[in-house]
Amino acid sequence: MSSVNLHIDRIVVHGMPRTGGRHLAIALEEMLRQWAESGLAGTIPGDAPRGIPSLDAGRFRPGATPAQAAGQIVQAIQTRLDARGAAPSTLGTRSRHV
Numbered sequence: 001m002s003s004v005n006l007h008i009d010r011i012v013v014h015g016m017p018r019t020g021g022r023h024l025a026i027a028l029e030e031m032l033r034q035w036a037e038s039g040l041a042g043t044i045p046g047d048a049p050r051g052i053p054s055l056d057a058g059r060f061r062p063g064a065t066p067a068q069a070a071g072q073i074v075q076a077i078q079t080r081l082d083a084r085g086a087a088p089s090t091l092g093t094r095s096r097h098v
Contacts, residue, residue, distance in 0.1 A: 006032065006077075013060075013069070020066060027070035035074060052080055 011028070013021055057076035060069045
């Protein structure tokens with residue numbers, strides 16, 4: 001069984017209020033936890049990048065909730081790693097404090 005260690009040093013989001021950033025971080029942590037628990041970590045191919053110095057998740061749609069923005073970030077991570085499996089939309093979008 002293989003494992004994946006994901007470390008996010010910082011998230012830069014322009015145009016989101018400071019409180020929104022905190023809620024985004026909480027939602028992102030929850031979605032990544034769900035991704036790991038669903039077994040998707042094992043679907044990352046062996047030739048996936050070992051490090052991603054930066055990742056552009058694109059523009060969030062106006063009025064996007066922190067959970068929706070987190071889903072977009074997880075999808076960008078999956079795309080970069082070429083992880084196959086369930087898309088973030090199949091993961092729960094509720095978070096503890098969002």
